[in-house]
Amino acid sequence: MKKIRLGDIIIFLLSLVLIGASFGSYGKLSGKPEVRVQAEGREWVYDLSVNTTASFSGPVGTTSIEIHDGKVHVLASDCRNKVCIAAGWISSAGEWIICLPNNVFIRIEGSIEPQAGGVDDISF
């Protein structure tokens, strides 16, 4: 009668390794950077890694944003001074753009990934 063999044990152990590795995914999903927009007294949320455009209305008209390749900027706005458009692209957590006349506030939230040299930049 055939019994369990060495190869069976090896395949079983490899499967356990695979399963163990798959559990690792639970830690990684939180803390992805998000674009949060406050306008009209409500809040909108977008994934910074997904290209899209969106429009928000405010007291003076419409403000449109564009998310592209992990960065976000104000594409167009009905405000007079266009400071928000001039602010250009932002891409890291903690950065923000505000359009005061139209009452639209755009910020990036999420865990700040430690980068090489990043600590030094802050400390010194």
Add this chain to the structure above:
Amino acid sequence: MTYPSSSPKVRIEFVALLAACALFLSTVEYLIPKPVPFMRIGLANLPLIIGLGLLTKREYILLALLKVLGQGLITGTIFSYIILFSIAGTFASTLLMYIVYRFFKQWVSLIGVSIAGAMASNVAQLTLSQYLLFGAAAKLIAPPFLVVGLISSIILGVFAQQFEQNSAWYRSLRKGSL
């Protein structure tokens, strides 16, 4: 060593018979109550495991193809996205089981073959579900699916082993008396 009849017509009919068994076993599986939704024993894979010792490479691939198409026709899913999952799972497990059996036969029993097949099938289907259904969330459902796959494939492997050892039908096939 494969099923010894030399007539190609008889051999191809035998493949159709095994494929029919897969259909039958999937209806049996459908009737078994399950503790967890989505949990499957994968009874329909039994002919693919048993067929390893009986078929040539070409016949084995044909068996996998017939299993996928037959199930698709019976369940009506043949023209829908579900057939893609069926293709991905069946062919991934077929390929890996064939490789394991063909090259590591001396060191592996049908239990090991079954586990390898289930893991390949699950990984292929989870990868597909990432593109088709769940996006990044597919990674979240991976652990429970793999755990269930491991357990059910061990049960199936023991089952296949038992069948191979106790079946008078299998024995007479190998002896060439059927």
Add this chain to the structure above:
Amino acid sequence: MKTANIRLAMGLLTLPAILLQKSFIGIILQALYVIVLAVSHGRRFRILPNLILLFSVSSAHLLQPHGLQLFSIGNFAITAGALVLGARKAFTLIALLYLSHYMVTARPNFPGKLGKLISLQFYYFERITTIWRTITPKRPFIKAIDNMLLQLSVGGKEPFSTQVKEKASVTSSARNIGKNTLHLIILWTLFVLGNLAIFPVI
């Protein structure tokens, strides 16, 4: 033309109308229409698997926030856009599934060698289920299956024919084409209405 082929053709011609549907309401209507079509041709509809699909695909999309935040659980935003995106995908899949159900209601035959082999497979399948009913006891399972396979192999083959004879009169064929063309037109109309943004946007 055989009924099976007409239904296959109708299904294939409908695929783009479902796949390219942009409107959420549009895809729901298309899904409902196709479900009614499949059910009225003898296919079963079970609500639970569809609800599970709808729920799981929608919640999976929440990981990628998109649009208005309805509420949040801790730091996790439940966004309307993500929910609609997921639900639209789920309804597309449901519509495709029941379209497929409808397409096989007339038991289509595959052409060529593979088609013959599939017919043979189904012939054996019928015989297995017939023999299985006569086998007692059914426990232990392995012994029962073994008995069945021995009976199948020893009992030899009965003649079987792959030809399913269909008496297709010209009038019934024409009526069939007419009916399926109507389905086709309705589903494409829903596509056009959806993509012209005539349905309210959610």
